[in-house]
Amino acid sequence: MRLDEFDYFLPKELIAQEPVYPRDNSRLMVINRKTKEIEHRIFRDIVEYINEGDLLVLNTTKVIPARLLGRKITGARVEVFLLERVADGVWKCMVKPGAKLKPGVEVVIKDGLKAKIVERNSDGTRIVEFGTKSDSEIFSYGEIPLPPYIENPDVDPQRYQTVFAKEEGAVAAPTAGLHFTEELIEKLRSKGVNFAEVVLHVGLGTFRPVKVESVEDHKMEEEFFRVPRETVELIEETKSEGKRVIAVGTTVVRTLETIARLPKSEAYSGKTDLFIYPPFEFKIVDALITNFHLPKSTLLMLVSAFSGLDLIKKAYKIAVKERYRFFSFGDACFII
Numbered sequence: 380m381r382l383d384e385f386d387y388f389l390p391k392e393l394i395a396q397e398p399v400y401p402r403d404n405s406r407l408m409v410i411n412r413k414t415k416e417i418e419h420r421i422f423r424d425i426v427e428y429i430n431e432g433d434l435l436v437l438n439t440t441k442v443i444p445a446r447l448l449g450r451k452i453t454g455a456r457v458e459v460f461l462l463e464r465v466a467d468g469v470w471k472c473m474v475k476p477g478a479k480l481k482p483g484v485e486v487v488i489k490d491g492l493k494a495k496i497v498e499r500n501s502d503g504t505r506i507v508e509f510g511t512k513s514d515s516e517i518f519s520y521g522e523i524p525l526p527p528y529i530e531n532p533d534v535d536p537q538r539y540q541t542v543f544a545k546e547e548g549a550v551a552a553p554t555a556g557l558h559f560t561e562e563l564i565e566k567l568r569s570k571g572v573n574f575a576e577v578v579l580h581v582g583l584g585t586f587r588p589v590k591v592e593s594v595e596d597h598k599m600e601e602e603f604f605r606v607p608r609e610t611v612e613l614i615e616e617t618k619s620e621g622k623r624v625i626a627v628g629t630t631v632v633r634t635l636e637t638i639a640r641l642p643k644s645e646a647y648s649g650k651t652d653l654f655i656y657p658p659f660e661f662k663i664v665d666a667l668i669t670n671f672h673l674p675k676s677t678l679l680m681l682v683s684a685f686s687g688l689d690l691i692k693k694a695y696k697i698a699v700k701e702r703y704r705f706f707s708f709g710d711a712c713f714i715i
Contacts, residue, residue, distance in 0.1 A: 380594040380657060385683065386674045387695050395708035396531040398538045403563045406703055406710040410694050412686050417694055419701065422558045422711055425668070431571030432622040434613055438553040438630045439576045441544035444521030449488035457486045459494055459507060461521070462550060462582060463603075468512035469497075473583075474505050488520045514547070524550060526707050539707070548580035548603065554707045555628030555668045573617070575610040579603070579630040579651075589675055594656050599677065601650040604634045608646040611638075614663060623665035629672075629681050635663040656680040657688055667714045671698055671705040686714045 399405045403423040410417055429435070445461040457480065460473040474480045474496070486494045493510035500506065509517050523536035541556035543564075568574070584600025591597050614635070617624055626632045637651040638644075639662035654677065667685055672678035683691045694712065703710045 382589055382592050382594055382675055384688065385594075385676070385679050387692065387699075389674060389699060389705060393699065393702065393705050393709075394528050395704040395706060395710075396529055397534050398557065398708045399704075401560055402542070402558055403560050405558050408694060408698060408703065408710065408712045410686055410690065410712055410714045412690065412714060415690060415693075417697060423563055425713055426563070426566055426570060428713060428715060429567060429570070429572050429625065430622070432573070432617070432620055433625055434573045434575055434617040434622065435567065435625050435627055436575045436577060436610065436614075436631045436635065437541075437543050437556060437627050438579050438581075438634070439541075439543050439545050440549040440553060440578050440580050440630075441547045442523055442540055442549045442552050442581075443547050444518045444523050445550045446522045446524040447488045447492075447494070447517075447520050448522075449486040449492075449494065451480075451484065451486055459486060459488065460524070460550070461517070462504060463580075464514065464548075465506060468509045468517070470507050470509070470517075471500070472505050472507045473503075474507070480505065490520075492517070492520050518547075526551070528706060529708065534708075543576075546578050546580075548578070550583055551581045551585065552707065553579070553581055553628045553630045554670050555631075555711065557708070558668075558711050559627075573613060575613045576607065577610055577631060577634045578605045579634045581630055585630070585677065589677060594680060597654060597677070599652040599654040601652045602630075602633075604637065604647070604649065604651050606634060606638055606647040611644075611646060618663075624663055625666040625668065626664045627668045629667075629669055629678050632661075632664050632667060632681060632685070636661060639663045654680075655684050657684040659684040661685060667712075669712050669714070670707065671695065671703060671709055671712065673706065682712070682714065 405422045407420045407422045447459040458475045463471040484496045495508045498506035580603045582602045638647045
């Protein structure tokens with residue numbers, strides 16, 4: 380498929396610059412794959428579309444304070460962006476500006492934490508050794524990173540965490556989960572809806588632009604995932620009873636469809652670079668809650684594979700016309 384098949388016109392003013400309050404007050408577009416019908420609701424209305432016995436799968440990853448600001452000995456400013464933990468006190472990082480940050484160079488973060496460049500990777504990232512082996516101490520010097528298209532400096536970074544986030548490791552939020560409140564989750568539970576958890580630590584690769592004209596030539600970066608035994612059992616039970624497995628976000632889709640392609644196991648853990656684009660056979664996921672995604676992005680390709688490209692193009696055209704809010708702090712879709 381050609382990259383330009385996933386392009387669309389989006390006015391800049393529709394890119395959400397702050398979250399709504401409360402979280403479940405965002406708008407919800409319900410997209411029916413069978414009837415091709417599109418409904419306009421409020422997110423909390425999603426309770427009406429989820430039935431007793433259905434399974435909602437959440438990604439409980441937590442965004443770390445990945446953005447650390449410091450200076451070289453010369454006084455030049457440097458940004459060290461944590462990507463992946465390698466060992467105690469050692470991280471794979473992006474550094475900016477990176478051209479002169481060679482192995483051996485030291486950066487001082489804020490009030491004195493030292494960060495030494497020990498290796499330059501072929502992809503331009505660096506292996507950085509910090510002056511402490513404590514992740515929590517390193518995090519204390521950092522800031523929660525917000526996507527570059529969010530230009531509002533007054534946004535509370537904690538609103539870029541889901542209410543169920545608990546395992547630190549992501550550098551970007553699984554944004555479909557941002558719409559859920561504890562009260563909404565309890566309302567769904569009281570209806571007989573089941574919940575399960577997975578972890579996929581969202582990396583920057585999920586958001587990197589696709590730079591090849593042929594979609595098939597794009598390569599996803601690996602991200603760590605884990606699916607516990609309890610979740611595997613709940614998925615099997617849900618399927619056996621003819622109920623739906625509903626993914627809360629594209630990260631959950633990629634996690635579940637990854638394990639569907641692995642040898643059967645009681646639990647799963649590893650890294651995935653699964654790239655989902657049309658056509659694709661979904662083996663586990665029956666419905667998807669997601670946000671409105673960037674043009675030409677791998678996320679838009681995934682939802683196009685799930686719903687059909689023509690239906691997604693129609694939905695996005697309507698969303699622009701109806702002034703839906705787009706991207707991380709924007710409104711939601713429920714594709715059923």
